[in-house]
Amino acid sequence: MKEDYMIYGDVVVFDTTHRTNKYNLICVPFVGINNHWKNVMFGCAFVTNEKTESFEWLFEVFKKSMEGQSPMTLFTYPDQAIGNAKRKVFPTTMHRLCIWHLYQSGVNEFEKLKANKFFHDAFQKCLTGCRNGDEFEKCWSSMVSIYGLQDNSWFKRLYDLRHKWSTAYNNDIFSAGILSSQRSESTNTTIGFNAKETANLNDLCIIFKNIVERWRSNERNDELQCSREKPTSCLPLTGFLKHASEVYTKTIFKDFEKEFLKSISTSIRFLSEEHDVKLYYVTVADEITSYQVNFNAVDFLVSCSCKRFEECGLLCCHCLRIMHVHSIPQIPECYIKRRWTKFAKQDLWDKSVSGRFEKGKNSATWRQKMVKKYYNLVLKDQENEEARAIIEDGLNAMTSALEALETTWQTRKATDETEISSSSYDMLDPSHSKGRKQRTDHLQKSKKKKTSDASDSNQ
Numbered sequence: 001m002k003e004d005y006m007i008y009g010d011v012v013v014f015d016t017t018h019r020t021n022k023y024n025l026i027c028v029p030f031v032g033i034n035n036h037w038k039n040v041m042f043g044c045a046f047v048t049n050e051k052t053e054s055f056e057w058l059f060e061v062f063k064k065s066m067e068g069q070s071p072m073t074l075f076t077y078p079d080q081a082i083g084n085a086k087r088k089v090f091p092t093t094m095h096r097l098c099i100w101h102l103y104q105s106g107v108n109e110f111e112k113l114k115a116n117k118f119f120h121d122a123f124q125k126c127l128t129g130c131r132n133g134d135e136f137e138k139c140w141s142s143m144v145s146i147y148g149l150q151d152n153s154w155f156k157r158l159y160d161l162r163h164k165w166s167t168a169y170n171n172d173i174f175s176a177g178i179l180s181s182q183r184s185e186s187t188n189t190t191i192g193f194n195a196k197e198t199a200n201l202n203d204l205c206i207i208f209k210n211i212v213e214r215w216r217s218n219e220r221n222d223e224l225q226c227s228r229e230k231p232t233s234c235l236p237l238t239g240f241l242k243h244a245s246e247v248y249t250k251t252i253f254k255d256f257e258k259e260f261l262k263s264i265s266t267s268i269r270f271l272s273e274e275h276d277v278k279l280y281y282v283t284v285a286d287e288i289t290s291y292q293v294n295f296n297a298v299d300f301l302v303s304c305s306c307k308r309f310e311e312c313g314l315l316c317c318h319c320l321r322i323m324h325v326h327s328i329p330q331i332p333e334c335y336i337k338r339r340w341t342k343f344a345k346q347d348l349w350d351k352s353v354s355g356r357f358e359k360g361k362n363s364a365t366w367r368q369k370m371v372k373k374y375y376n377l378v379l380k381d382q383e384n385e386e387a388r389a390i391i392e393d394g395l396n397a398m399t400s401a402l403e404a405l406e407t408t409w410q411t412r413k414a415t416d417e418t419e420i421s422s423s424s425y426d427m428l429d430p431s432h433s434k435g436r437k438q439r440t441d442h443l444q445k446s447k448k449k450k451t452s453d454a455s456d457s458n459q
């Protein structure tokens with residue numbers, strides 16, 4: 001879990017809504033998102049109450065367990081005590097509210113609006129559909145006036161907290177795309193602590209262990225699939241798409257492909273150029289909002305006012321269009337976020353082998369690291385004939401060197417065995433050994449022999 005946190009701990013979902021158990025304890029899993037956009041478990045705790053000091057203690061313990069590393073973004077249920085604890089323990093972390101909870105609460109708040117599809121859509125638009133403050137304010141005012149929510153305290157409070165949940169605000173901080181993603185629901189619902197009211201701590205531990213095992217098994221299957229098959233596309237896999245299919249996992253590739261397809265239908269307008277930076281306005285067909293893209297033709301650096309890269313870690317359709325116009329052959333390295341790639345765990349394995357784990361002390365750990373390293377090496381260059389030849393030649397050279405080493409060991413072993421058999425020690429065969437007494441007798445014999453040798457030499 002610590003290893004997973006070192007890779008995917010930039011975003012943490014802290015869910016305090018599981019309470020079903022014998023002691024009415026609150027079960028709080030710390031969950032993240034892996035490179036296949038699936039849940040990964042960082043830890044789990046039980047707290048007896050929802051006071052600020054309880055959450056402070058819990059966050060402190062969690063932070064200490066994770067070598068002091070704080071997440072960039074923490075998603076939680078809307079709760080004052082959690083907010084207070086977060087401010088104290090994770091002061092630099094962006095606090096976000098889980099949209100799924102807000103949506104459920106908002107819709108459940110008004111019985112008469114529960115079945116109103118238009119209200120659902122308007123609320124969803126405010127939650128995830130706005131890209132800037134102006135757009136949000138318009139959508140919110142319209143929803144509040146149409147559905148008569150002006151005097152509703154719940155919605156007033158929600159409006160005050162808008163910077164913590166709407167995609168219109170603070171979208172320049174990485175949140176793994178949870179804010180704007182339909183997948184936020186799955187992050188909250190698949191944790192599945194479906195314990196009975198009579199469940200004790202032991203039962204909950206078993207449930208927790210089973211969940212972790214299931215998630216890890218899914219991860220292994222996803223990794224295997226990504227290593228065996230390349231993603232497919234309705235477009236020819238060339239240029240950016242080819243590069244994306246080589247580096248991203250299948251799920252992330254599909255996200256990238258969606259933006260790539262959108263980029264085809266964009267219209268662009270060149271605005272100005274200052275030094276080497278060109279400024280464009282990019283608009284997606286059928287959309288009113290235009291986004292401002294800055295492109296540096298020297299170092300291929302690009303930035304967009306929609307902030308999708310900052311928020312999700314994937315280039316937006318606006319940037320992709322401008323890069324396409326400038327014939328950039330593949331995705332620049334700085335825009336490939338490692339945590340979304342097939343090689344997300346490789347850095348950690350490298351670090352582990354070179355530093356944290358002492359070589360030779362733990363063969364199982366060393367073996368796992370090396371298997372992973374070789375696996376990633378083969379995976380990375382499997383499509384290139386020259387690279388394949390280098391890998392195969394390297395393997396043949398290593399095999400020969402290891403065979404020579406093995407021969408040396410065998411010779412050394414045989415020499416040692418000859419020396420032992422010709423020595424004066426009377427070694428007992430374990431199958432004929434009669435235990436302590438015989439061994440004592442043998443030691444006494446040796447002692448007598450040594451004594452007689454000593455007396456011989458004294459004579």
Ligand SMILES: [Zn+2]
Nearest residue numbers: 304306316318
């Ligand atoms: Zn953009």
